Amino acid sequence: MYEKTFPVKRYKNTLAFLQKHINTQEAILDLGVKNPFSEIMKQHGYKVENTSGEDLDLDFELIKKSKAKVVTAFEIFEHLLAPYNILREIKADKIVASVPLKLWFAPAYRSKTDPWDRHYHEFETWQFNWLLEKAGWEIKDTFRWANPVRKLGIRPLLRIFTPRYYIVYAERKR
Template structure:
């Protein structure tokens, strides 16, 4: 069975390639990672935004040259993603976030203040946030996150959507 990471990677790439051409310039929120490296091998023009606090300085995103903004499991780490989403100069947006699960607490890493989830969204909450920030959702899907472990929680993860993915354009 493929790992959860491999499945998310594949689904994220399929979503991006469906809505974004290799001619467009992408700004990805967060540090360079395996997905952004892979996208470069597929001829995507992608740059990673990092090195500053998106909550405190969202306007810094507009110092980059881009038309597409991607946030692959980043928004849940922000106290308030609204200013960033409202003021970005992007005309296209692809977002993935973890969904709030009734049987698991929000992710928290007590050793790293940045590696924690301030939000775990219900799908309607992300929809409302994007609408209020001036985005029209054109596609949405939910993904499960199966594990290879035995037990009640792993069983629930095989049938309960864990990730929410959206493609949106400026209204």
């Protein structure tokens, strides 16, 4: 169960938002390889298929072929150079996507050990909304939350009050 996994708050908020908008009868294509949260979705009755690790900036085949009515993308778009391209290619009617928000007091995330684990984008809410709208999506609901860390200092104090994650439910404009 997600209560025993890290990061608890992010998973709890993401699951609650997903359950608010998507019923378990709707097939989901989750962008990104299988991960702890795709397993949580399955544990809660969702039918989930993941992408296979292909470069989502260049390879849209699985996205084009998918019959899923919903696409989820949890902390994926910040890793892409051009998320607009894949957003245009999605055939599903609904999307639930979350991104880390740009923090004025911290640089964009970049792993020191994994050359692929880095954020090309960290968004402000208006930027992510604009990206979705320009790609043909109509935003129906949003939610932001802070992500405190258990450390001492100015930045950890600011993380108590400053939203770090942003999640959006949108439907394809017809």
